[in-house]
Amino acid sequence: MPRILRESLLYISVIVVFAAGCLAAPDFLKPDNQSAVLRQVSQNGILAVGMTLVIITAGIDLSVGRMLGLASTLAAMLLVEKRWTAATYFTVPAAAVSAGILAALVAGTVGGSRSGRRTLAVQCLAFAAAAAAVALWAVPQSRTGFSILSVLVLVPLAGFLLGGVSGVLISKCRLQPFIVTLAMMTSAYGAARLIAASSGSGYIHSLYDSQGNVPTGVDSLRVIDAAQLAACLPSWTPHFLSRSLAEGALRRLLENLPVPGLFFLLCLGAGMFILNRLRFGRHLYAIGGNEETARLSGINVDGVKIAVYAISGMLSFLAGVLACAQYRQGKPDMGAMAELDAIAAVVIGGTSLMGGRGRMMGTLVGVLIFGYLTNILSLRGVSTDVQLFITGIIIVAAVLLQEGYIQRLASRLRFRRRDKESFSRPI
Amino acid sequence: MTFPSMILEARGITKTFPGVVALRNVSFAVAAGEVHAVIGENGAGKSTLMKVLSGVHPDYEGELLLDGKTVRFDGPREAQRAGIGIVHQELNLVRDLTAAENVFLGREPTTRWGLIDRRRMNREAAELFARLDIDVAPDQRIGHLPVGQQQMVEIAKALSLNARVLILDEPTSALSDRETATLFSLIHRLREQGVGIVYISHRMEEVFQVSDRITVLRDGEWVGTVPTAQAARDELIRMMVGRPLTSFFAEDERTTPDERVILSVENLSLAAGVEGRRTRMQNVSFEVRAGEILGLAGLLGSGRTEVLEALFGAYGDRTQGCIQIEGRPVVIRSPLDAIRHGMALVTEDRKASGLVLQLSLRENMSLPSLRRLTRWGMVDGARERRLVDEFIERLSIRTPSREQRVANLSGGTQQKVILGKWLAMTPRILLLDEPTRGIDVGAKAEIYHLLRELSLRRVAVVMASSELPELLELCHRILVMREGRAAALFARENATQEKILHAAAPGG
Numbered sequence A: 001m002p003r004i005l006r007e008s009l010l011y012i013s014v015i016v017v018f019a020a021g022c023l024a025a026p027d028f029l030k031p032d033n034q035s036a037v038l039r040q041v042s043q044n045g046i047l048a049v050g051m052t053l054v055i056i057t058a059g060i061d062l063s064v065g066r067m068l069g070l071a072s073t074l075a076a077m078l079l080v081e082k083r084w085t086a087a088t089y090f091t092v093p094a095a096a097v098s099a100g101i102l103a104a105l106v107a108g109t110v111g112g113s114r115s116g117r118r119t120l121a122v123q124c125l126a127f128a129a130a131a132a133a134v135a136l137w138a139v140p141q142s143r144t145g146f147s148i149l150s151v152l153v154l155v156p157l158a159g160f161l162l163g164g165v166s167g168v169l170i171s172k173c174r175l176q177p178f179i180v181t182l183a184m185m186t187s188a189y190g191a192a193r194l195i196a197a198s199s200g201s202g203y204i205h206s207l208y209d210s211q212g213n214v215p216t217g218v219d220s221l222r223v224i225d226a227a228q229l230a231a232c233l234p235s236w237t238p239h240f241l242s243r244s245l246a247e248g249a250l251r252r253l254l255e256n257l258p259v260p261g262l263f264f265l266l267c268l269g270a271g272m273f274i275l276n277r278l279r280f281g282r283h284l285y286a287i288g289g290n291e292e293t294a295r296l297s298g299i300n301v302d303g304v305k306i307a308v309y310a311i312s313g314m315l316s317f318l319a320g321v322l323a324c325a326q327y328r329q330g331k332p333d334m335g336a337m338a339e340l341d342a343i344a345a346v347v348i349g350g351t352s353l354m355g356g357r358g359r360m361m362g363t364l365v366g367v368l369i370f371g372y373l374t375n376i377l378s379l380r381g382v383s384t385d386v387q388l389f390i391t392g393i394i395i396v397a398a399v400l401l402q403e404g405y406i407q408r409l410a411s412r413l414r415f416r417r418r419d420k421e422s423f424s425r426p427i
Numbered sequence B: 001m002t003f004p005s006m007i008l009e010a011r012g013i014t015k016t017f018p019g020v021v022a023l024r025n026v027s028f029a030v031a032a033g034e035v036h037a038v039i040g041e042n043g044a045g046k047s048t049l050m051k052v053l054s055g056v057h058p059d060y061e062g063e064l065l066l067d068g069k070t071v072r073f074d075g076p077r078e079a080q081r082a083g084i085g086i087v088h089q090e091l092n093l094v095r096d097l098t099a100a101e102n103v104f105l106g107r108e109p110t111t112r113w114g115l116i117d118r119r120r121m122n123r124e125a126a127e128l129f130a131r132l133d134i135d136v137a138p139d140q141r142i143g144h145l146p147v148g149q150q151q152m153v154e155i156a157k158a159l160s161l162n163a164r165v166l167i168l169d170e171p172t173s174a175l176s177d178r179e180t181a182t183l184f185s186l187i188h189r190l191r192e193q194g195v196g197i198v199y200i201s202h203r204m205e206e207v208f209q210v211s212d213r214i215t216v217l218r219d220g221e222w223v224g225t226v227p228t229a230q231a232a233r234d235e236l237i238r239m240m241v242g243r244p245l246t247s248f249f250a251e252d253e254r255t256t257p258d259e260r261v262i263l264s265v266e267n268l269s270l271a272a273g274v275e276g277r278r279t280r281m282q283n284v285s286f287e288v289r290a291g292e293i294l295g296l297a298g299l300l301g302s303g304r305t306e307v308l309e310a311l312f313g314a315y316g317d318r319t320q321g322c323i324q325i326e327g328r329p330v331v332i333r334s335p336l337d338a339i340r341h342g343m344a345l346v347t348e349d350r351k352a353s354g355l356v357l358q359l360s361l362r363e364n365m366s367l368p369s370l371r372r373l374t375r376w377g378m379v380d381g382a383r384e385r386r387l388v389d390e391f392i393e394r395l396s397i398r399t400p401s402r403e404q405r406v407a408n409l410s411g412g413t414q415q416k417v418i419l420g421k422w423l424a425m426t427p428r429i430l431l432l433d434e435p436t437r438g439i440d441v442g443a444k445a446e447i448y449h450l451l452r453e454l455s456l457r458r459v460a461v462v463m464a465s466s467e468l469p470e471l472l473e474l475c476h477r478i479l480v481m482r483e484g485r486a487a488a489l490f491a492r493e494n495a496t497q498e499k500i501l502h503a504a505a506p507g508g
Helices: A003-024 A031-056 A064-080 A086-110 A116-138 A148-171 A177-198 A216-225 A229-236 A239-244 A249-256 A259-277 A279-289 A291-296 A301-327 A338-348 A360-379 A384-402 A405-424 B046-053 B076-081 B099-103 B118-131 B147-159 B177-192 B204-210 B233-241 B304-311 B335-340 B350-354 B361-369 B381-394 B411-423 B441-456 B468-474 B497-504
Strands: B006-017 B020-031 B035-039 B061-066 B069-071 B084-087 B165-169 B196-200 B213-218 B221-227 B261-270 B281-289 B293-297 B319-325 B328-330 B343-346 B429-433 B460-464 B477-482 B485-491
Touching (some): A003 A360, A003 A384, A031 A259, A031 A279, A031 A301, A031 A360, A064 A086, A064 A177, A064 A338, A086 A116, A116 A148, A148 A216, A148 A301, A216 A301, A259 A279, A259 A301, A259 A360, A279 A291, A279 B361, A291 A301, A291 B350, A338 A360, A338 A384, B020 B035, B020 B046, B020 B196, B035 B204, B046 B084, B046 B165, B046 B196, B076 B084, B118 B147, B147 B165, B147 B177, B177 B196, B204 B233, B213 B233, B261 B304, B261 B460, B281 B304, B281 B460, B293 B304, B304 B319, B304 B343, B304 B429, B304 B460, B335 B343, B350 B411, B361 B381, B361 B411, B381 B411, B411 B441, B441 B468, B477 B497, B485 B497
Parallel strands (some): B020 B221, B035 B213, B165 B196, B281 B485
Antiparallel strands (some): B006 B020, B061 B069, B213 B221, B261 B281, B261 B319, B319 B328, B477 B485
């Protein structure tokens, strides 16, 4: 099979699925449906972006599903409760520390001088400043309930720290990623339940009040769950922007873009940027391909690994906030087993679990194939049970195709035939 | 011409990989009781031919005949069953299993209940070892054996299926002289028993010593087959490279090092048991001047590799000792520190620690230089491509493109990619561990010339090698290691192979 065909196999498979959708369900191609699919896949997509980075380093992150649940709990409590709760005690310090670490890292690369001691001083200063800024910004909000913007910032920052903890255990203590993230998965779930139960009103934190309305402050949450970008554009953008885009395909597309989908696409874009343009991305491939070579080539293997799990943690917490917005509630059980869907999407996209190989575009394809299949089967009225069964088959088929198994089988059969021909020919 | 005694014959074999023709219409035959050597430069197709013979590559064009009958092996197992055993260049043993378990891997004798019959397995392995005169206990863990004995176990494994053809791919590349001698006597005994042996090597002396016939391959094509008795060394080299090769020992382009000391090492030590290595390293001290090539000689396991790796920070802070670069004391706790101080290390094992096989030539070569090619965390693609192209040109690396995956390149080319990778970061101090291991004559000569050029550019070079002629030719001084200590230091003028061997021998 020619190389060009093998590489475009991925895209061909989406087109096939897409075409199958058009044939199988008349509603499939409608903008509303497409928008709904994008919205449905966005959570899995965001998790899969982080998972791709992790898997490229030959690691795995099993904690993302439970981290999502923890984040949804935190987000709901921060938005609704107007007092210091366990969620505040957890999120604010964690976010402050994360912000501090990020600031110190930036200061180290930008303001680093030849003298190690001076760099360290600059970094300490940056850490203190950033941590203090986050604390000063967040603490007063605890009495009034947090704004949606601050939840969108604080919660993922806390996830960054939690993921970083996994990363430290994996790199510094030389533990298996599978075990560490398995432990993190369990602990995150436990923490989510502890935090959720601490306010005394059960595990589920709904955003609705006793009258069944979403309070006005919390109501702005719908912005990050809007099915159409247009619905929340006017309040965000100056008027001229909406006028400058002429009536046309692009504008319709933009207006119909679901906001969670936009988040997903942004994360995906960032992931592509990391993998294709950043030195950090190149280091991910090198570490996944051969850790010893990477280390001897002067790559800070431990640092890169910590960072990659931190990023995965941050993305899973972001997905948690979006999930909270979508279901108008936060609960520890949200996102159970989501890690497996994310891993499946990444693997369908051609990223090797052995590390060193993989592309973000493949992950997008994997996520879309997943989403479209579920969508088509739902439109056809196929039951969820059957859907799950078929999904399993699709995963295996996709990986077989990826690994070139089918091509090998074909070429072997071809040789068999040729051999037989040569035998039957009289010599 | 098919003699009745030909066991295995290949006719008109052509094997293509995507983008490369590895073998073009090659014919080859091995008779019973014959040692048939196959020589050729890297990328000549020797290993590919062996993989075709042993069923690793089932999709080739042409014909294989076993005892005059056409066969096509669908995999290595079928070839094994047909009596073709192969010992690959890289050892394929499970380190945590015993010698007997390795020999019987995948076909363990079982009891009536389907459990492994450990007693029978050990007994049969012991018989096999005794027959081959191999001095290894069957219940010994493979990981604990020296490489030479591991090799013997590998050969025993290949022969345990009553192999009639034994293919040895570069069997001596990791062996000491004594182990090589043991291997040769084993080969002679097998020949007397009527086993056909295919022997691949880069070392001409060995080929002359051990073989009956020699087949030369070049660029995937058959060049000729000659009886060893009638073969002349120069003629063979000419056949291999396609042109007469002037000996690199002849021309006199000696370089003289400066007085200026670049690297000074005092009492470098490494505690025992670090990273599973049993060799300790104790109080090794030396100096390297600008433009000097310092050789590190010594037997396998004498601590040559450890000196280089410890210098490069590979053991973190478990290394003790004082390192000065250009007169200033430096602390090196990681390879990153070493690189920042302008050091580069070309490791012994290309695949395990030199390259990232999944990545392209470009990505491999720019890896240590990325820091320099980056702005705001982003890799400057244009500059990276320019740098890589420059070194592809300078080292005349033969590759279809810079985007070629390094896994698909030949051994010599891979070695040049590694050299290019380190030269691209313009090192002040270049550490080399067996830089010419397993590569062909042409590539070796190119690497020697490169080292001379680096010496002229005033780079300090430390080079460990187990090939003494190479050290004697290239190095200004040679440090001999013995059991983790510096045993002797010779200037080139008064160094001889005998003196070095004497200093390197344990207990000497």
